[in-house]
Amino acid sequence: MWVPPALRLAGALFLADMAVLAALARLGLKLAQLGLVAAWLEAGLRFPALAMAGWLLAPGRPQGATALLCLAPASFLALRTCLALPGAPPALLATASPGWLVLAYGASGLALLTWQALGHGAPADAGTPEAKATLRRLLALTWPQWPYLCGAFIFLTLAMIGETLVPYYTGRVIDILSNGFSADSFTTAIWLMCLASVGSSLFAGCRGGFFSFIMSRLNFRTCDQLFSHLVRQELAFFQQVKTGGSDLTSRLATDVPVMNRVVPANANIFLRNLVKALGLYGFMMGLSWRLTLLTLLELPLAIAARKLYDVRHQALLQAILEARACAEAVVQEAVSSIETVQGFGAEEEEARRYERALDETRRLKDRRDLERALFLLFRRMLQVTMQALMLYCGRQQIHEGVLTTGSLVSFLLYQGNVSHHVQALVYMYGDLQSNVGAACKVFEYLDREPAVGTAGTQAPGALRGHVAFRNVSFAYPARPKELVLQDVSFELRPGEVMALVGLNGSGKSTCVGLLERFYEPQAGEVLLDGVPLREYDHKYLHRQVALVGQEPVLFSGSIRDNIAYGLEGCGEQDVRAAARAAGALDFISALDKGFDTDVGEKGGQLSAGQKQRVAIARALIRCPSVLILDEATSALDGDSELALQQSVLRGGARTVLLIAHRPWMVESADRIVVLERGAVVEMGTHAELLARGGPYSHLVQSKRHER
Numbered sequence: 001m002w003v004p005p006a007l008r009l010a011g012a013l014f015l016a017d018m019a020v021l022a023a024l025a026r027l028g029l030k031l032a033q034l035g036l037v038a039a040w041l042e043a044g045l046r047f048p049a050l051a052m053a054g055w056l057l058a059p060g061r062p063q064g065a066t067a068l069l070c071l072a073p074a075s076f077l078a079l080r081t082c083l084a085l086p087g088a089p090p091a092l093l094a095t096a097s098p099g100w101l102v103l104a105y106g107a108s109g110l111a112l113l114t115w116q117a118l119g120h121g122a123p124a125d126a127g128t129p130e131a132k133a134t135l136r137r138l139l140a141l142t143w144p145q146w147p148y149l150c151g152a153f154i155f156l157t158l159a160m161i162g163e164t165l166v167p168y169y170t171g172r173v174i175d176i177l178s179n180g181f182s183a184d185s186f187t188t189a190i191w192l193m194c195l196a197s198v199g200s201s202l203f204a205g206c207r208g209g210f211f212s213f214i215m216s217r218l219n220f221r222t223c224d225q226l227f228s229h230l231v232r233q234e235l236a237f238f239q240q241v242k243t244g245g246s247d248l249t250s251r252l253a254t255d256v257p258v259m260n261r262v263v264p265a266n267a268n269i270f271l272r273n274l275v276k277a278l279g280l281y282g283f284m285m286g287l288s289w290r291l292t293l294l295t296l297l298e299l300p301l302a303i304a305a306r307k308l309y310d311v312r313h314q315a316l317l318q319a320i321l322e323a324r325a326c327a328e329a330v331v332q333e334a335v336s337s338i339e340t341v342q343g344f345g346a347e348e349e350e351a352r353r354y355e356r357a358l359d360e361t362r363r364l365k366d367r368r369d370l371e372r373a374l375f376l377l378f379r380r381m382l383q384v385t386m387q388a389l390m391l392y393c394g395r396q397q398i399h400e401g402v403l404t405t406g407s408l409v410s411f412l413l414y415q416g417n418v419s420h421h422v423q424a425l426v427y428m429y430g431d432l433q434s435n436v437g438a439a440c441k442v443f444e445y446l447d448r449e450p451a452v453g454t455a456g457t458q459a460p461g462a463l464r465g466h467v468a469f470r471n472v473s474f475a476y477p478a479r480p481k482e483l484v485l486q487d488v489s490f491e492l493r494p495g496e497v498m499a500l501v502g503l504n505g506s507g508k509s510t511c512v513g514l515l516e517r518f519y520e521p522q523a524g525e526v527l528l529d530g531v532p533l534r535e536y537d538h539k540y541l542h543r544q545v546a547l548v549g550q551e552p553v554l555f556s557g558s559i560r561d562n563i564a565y566g567l568e569g570c571g572e573q574d575v576r577a578a579a580r581a582a583g584a585l586d587f588i589s590a591l592d593k594g595f596d597t598d599v600g601e602k603g604g605q606l607s608a609g610q611k612q613r614v615a616i617a618r619a620l621i622r623c624p625s626v627l628i629l630d631e632a633t634s635a636l637d638g639d640s641e642l643a644l645q646q647s648v649l650r651g652g653a654r655t656v657l658l659i660a661h662r663p664w665m666v667e668s669a670d671r672i673v674v675l676e677r678g679a680v681v682e683m684g685t686h687a688e689l690l691a692r693g694g695p696y697s698h699l700v701q702s703k704r705h706e707r
């Protein structure tokens with residue numbers, strides 16, 4: 001017959017326990033004379049025997065069940081003694097009736113099952129090598145702040161000592177009052193109590209100040225490092241991260257502070273609670289060891305309730321965060337597309353969408369508040385029950401003359417706190433793990449190497465502006481199996497204007513992206529003056545190859561700042577000359593503040609055509625060897641577009657790569673390359689290609705009516 005391994009192990013352990021108990025029963029009479037000590041002695045003898053049997057039967061298995069089985073009877077008997085309950089319990093389990101044995105096994109089994117059921121909420125990654133490595137990195141990150149940490153710990157210890165002394169002196173004052181001691185000792189006790197109280201508040205404030213200072217220094221440094229590392233990542237990385245970079249902003253805004261709290265805050269929590277718990281238990285043991293043992297009863301119940309509550313609370317918090325993010329997304333989407341919303345009269349629809357999102361958040365928050373209220377109620381009930389038990393036992397001890405009224409008051413004041421501190425210590429590890437999780441995500445970004453490296457060093461004094469695409473094949477990282485360029489080869493000779501034409505999606509902008517080195521081709525190479533692009537210094541390359549894109553982005557700031565963007569030591573004359581060449585000088589001069597006019601967020605206070613002119617000036621001021629115009633003048637009216645293109649195209653000794661949908665814009669180019677589904681299908685001058693009657697001439701005919 002097949003028996004489950006766990007049952008086989010339990011059966012074998014039971015037999016081993018019976019054997020140990022039978023052996024102990026022979027010493028029963030002698031041991032029974034030792035009273036409560038006998039019960040603990042029995043537990044001490046059972047544990048190694050059972051642990052050894054368990055280890056032999058199932059090596060590597062945790063021995064929690066064994067410990068529980070051995071400690072339960074001794075703890076129960078100790079508790080009865082503390083409470084001085086009537087009745088005569090057996091001194092040893094070995095000599096007890098079979099009913100006690102069943103009770104001991106049943107209670108241990110029940111406790112174990114409850115604990116295991118609650119244990120499912122433990123963080124899955126607790127103690128993983130990655131988490132440990134992250135913790136080590138966090139320690140290294142915090143280490144330079146050690147002088148401030150030392151200061152914080154000194155104040156922390158002083159504050160804790162002060163806090164621990166306050167209840168003691170409160171009890172002393174009560175004793176002095178009830179026993180009629182001298183006025184002097186009363187005044188001294190009051191003074192000492194006030195001194196401890198004021199001192200602890202003062203030291204706690206200094207401790208808090210030190211920790212805040214450390215954390216804000218760490219935050220500043222990490223945010224700075226993370227941002228400068230992120231902006232060096234390749235374009236595909238930003239296209240792949242979640243919802244328009246909100247994942248990145250959340251790392252900066254949320255995870256960095258959480259991560260930087262890990263070491264200082266956990267060290268603070270650990271030391272604070274350890275000093276406090278040790279101090280409190282020390283005082284409590286001094287006042288009454290029996291009452292101190294009794295307080296231990298509260299701990300497992302409080303920890304189990306907290307564990308259960310935390311699992312639910314974390315899940316609810318996560319759901320609230322997600323619901324809140326949905327509501328924020330609705331606002332963000334509606335505000336950023338307000339023209340479309342109003343244009344389609346969809347204001348009410350948007351308001352309803354937001355209301356639905358808010359409703360969900362409110363529902364989840366109500367549930368969170370209800371569960372919190374229930375948890376607090378349970379905790380309060382537990383505390384009240386414990387206090388009632390303390391008072392009951394305390395009264396007996398006062399009757400016996402082993403405790404004074406003041407000591408009982410002090411004890412009650414301590415007892416209210418001690419369980420809180422022990423629980424904080426128990427839960428610190430779990431909190432540490434979830435904070436380490438946030439740090440893992442930040443480190444993941446900090447460690448990320450850009451897929452498009454920027455290690456090139458070449459920066460020759462002069463460039464001719466010769467561009468060559470050699471058998472280039474490329475697929476975007478988001479769709480690695482779809483080749484959007486296939487074996488593309490063409491060249492731009494120095495000083496030449498070359499046009500790339502093709503239907504939508506034929507791969508024109510992709511060629512531009514490769515020439516700007518936003519991506520690396522999977523096969524083939526892009527060369528500038530015969531040198532692969534990756535060998536050029538990153539800044540140098542982007543000064544020599546300037547791009548004006550389809551939808552140029554301006555940054556909030558003045559027109560001058562936008563034209564001179566990314567250039568240091570740029571003179572007023574250069575800015576004016578670039579604006580003139582881009583045909584922007586007239587409209588800028590007509591503005592009240594001229595070049596100092598603020599363009600608004602993303603250039604929102606300028607028209608589309610004005611934005612394009614400023615963007616062209618921004619490219620021209622760099623005096624690039626290669627200028628790329630990707631639909632750069634599409635927002636200008638026909639004649640202005642033609643005039644601007646002619647002045648920009650022929651206005652300097654530079655190579656120009658031109659992309660335009662309107663055929664008349666590319667007619668004057670020295671050469672035209674036609675792309676179709678990512679492959680070069682034709683190449684030649686306008687006249688040659690028209691005469692050939694191929695894809696280019698079809699394209700021209702289909703677009704001719706646009707003119």
Ligand SMILES: Nc1ncnc2c1ncn2[C@@H]1O[C@H](COP(=O)(O)OP(=O)(O)OP(=O)(O)O)[C@@H](O)[C@H]1O
Pocket residue numbers: 239476477478479484502503504505506507508509510511
């Ligand atoms: N970031 C991206 N990730 C994945 N695929 C992309 C990406 N950008 C473009 N594509 C795809 O690559 C192909 C070529 O796009 P590309 O923008 O180069 O075409 P285009 O010729 O410039 O088009 P248009 O004339 O409309 O600007 C298209 O099929 C497009 O869907």
